[in-house]
Amino acid sequence: MPSVHRSQKYGITFSSLLVIVAVTAWAQTEPADQAEASLADSYASSHKTIEVLGRLLFWDPILSGSRDTACATCHHPDFAYTDGRELSRGTGAIGLGPARVDTSNAMIPNVRRNSPTVLNTALNGVSNGGVGGGTGPGLSRQNTGERAPMFWDNRVRSLALQALEPIKEFEEMRGPDYTKEAILAVVVSRLEEIPTYRQLFDEAFGAGSAITSTRLGEAIAAYEKTLIAINSPYDQFLAGNRGAFGAQQQRGLEAFNRVGCGGCHGGLMFSDYDLHTEGVPEHPALDQPDPGAGRFNFRTPTLRNIGLTAPYMHNGTKPTLLDVMQFYNQGQSENPNVANPGESSNDPVMVGLDSTFTTVLSMSDSEMADIIAFMEALTDSNFDRSIPTSVPSGLTPGGSIQDVVVLERN
Numbered sequence: 001m002p003s004v005h006r007s008q009k010y011g012i013t014f015s016s017l018l019v020i021v022a023v024t025a026w027a028q029t030e031p032a033d034q035a036e037a038s039l040a041d042s043y044a045s046s047h048k049t050i051e052v053l054g055r056l057l058f059w060d061p062i063l064s065g066s067r068d069t070a071c072a073t074c075h076h077p078d079f080a081y082t083d084g085r086e087l088s089r090g091t092g093a094i095g096l097g098p099a100r101v102d103t104s105n106a107m108i109p110n111v112r113r114n115s116p117t118v119l120n121t122a123l124n125g126v127s128n129g130g131v132g133g134g135t136g137p138g139l140s141r142q143n144t145g146e147r148a149p150m151f152w153d154n155r156v157r158s159l160a161l162q163a164l165e166p167i168k169e170f171e172e173m174r175g176p177d178y179t180k181e182a183i184l185a186v187v188v189s190r191l192e193e194i195p196t197y198r199q200l201f202d203e204a205f206g207a208g209s210a211i212t213s214t215r216l217g218e219a220i221a222a223y224e225k226t227l228i229a230i231n232s233p234y235d236q237f238l239a240g241n242r243g244a245f246g247a248q249q250q251r252g253l254e255a256f257n258r259v260g261c262g263g264c265h266g267g268l269m270f271s272d273y274d275l276h277t278e279g280v281p282e283h284p285a286l287d288q289p290d291p292g293a294g295r296f297n298f299r300t301p302t303l304r305n306i307g308l309t310a311p312y313m314h315n316g317t318k319p320t321l322l323d324v325m326q327f328y329n330q331g332q333s334e335n336p337n338v339a340n341p342g343e344s345s346n347d348p349v350m351v352g353l354d355s356t357f358t359t360v361l362s363m364s365d366s367e368m369a370d371i372i373a374f375m376e377a378l379t380d381s382n383f384d385r386s387i388p389t390s391v392p393s394g395l396t397p398g399g400s401i402q403d404v405v406v407l408e409r410n
Helices: 004-009 014-026 049-059 159-168 170-174 183-192 195-205 213-224 233-238 247-259 321-330 365-376
Strands: 275-277 297-299
Touching (some): 159 170, 183 213, 321 365
16 A cells, blocks of 8 residues: 555545545445346346346437437447547437437437546546535535536536436437427336336336336436446556556656646546636537537546547547647637637627636646556546347337448449
């Protein structure tokens, strides 16, 4: 075990290490009830019924208006529970990840933002010894659980509420056939007609429990909470395995803290979960600027597994980690709606850059390379990649994610 002095040198307190140990223990699954025999697999034999139910719902396109899109369509294990795209493409499309193409004749646009990973979303809000979102230190006031911030603009609190939002969005899962107000009732009605879902909801919530949108969200959240990946080389190094971290990674960690990256990317999850205006360029595929939470401000993403979740920023406009580092090194807005320091504008709605962005110190090429090596050492690739062989609706797990076949015409 490294000494307290060495832990402090790398910006980690003893209490943070205890949080890592506690979270790891909490994240372990327990044996529980089986799902219906026809759907039982190795996952069902080692997880609680509500987690089994949530996993099936996560993969079942019955939740989308056109029955072609599941949660897993844009949060797929092949891409560390993202989709590898700049902007996600939901309903009215076919294919997986970057290969997904529109089939709606441009009636349904891209989703306006990049798909964040579902990995570790159970820990959203945990930062700097316990909490994020500006609530102050200590585990007694965590922005977790029902207060955990979700989405790039923190517009929803709690994983269970977050799970319902994509179902209601036109370009994500709802599509053109139902209104935002009606779609959840439609989905609940579909689930009620499927005996296996009625059985699983009974087992998960109690005999005779009604299928409701609230329980739908709770079940998906229960599954998502099992998707934990916090045993990276960095974590192993903190736990005393000096061989887990090379010299470049150690230099990168020191440079990361020295130049100011840790000001926003701190704590267990390497995020303060706050909103920041950084002047990220608008995506050229969007017809309107994206103001984020109102001031072109977006939430600090976690850096855990960042090496697996390209492209970067809220709209995927930075293809690589080097592109991201160069953007921060430049320290200038690339968005016409966000003013650089000292710039004047006659536009009363133009906002300025956050000081946390402009105060990042200049970095040499070697420092950027070292910091990237450190961030890549935050990768824990040992997460659940399993895909159910079937879902109770009888539809294809994951929706229309089969390979796109292009036929050549003679």
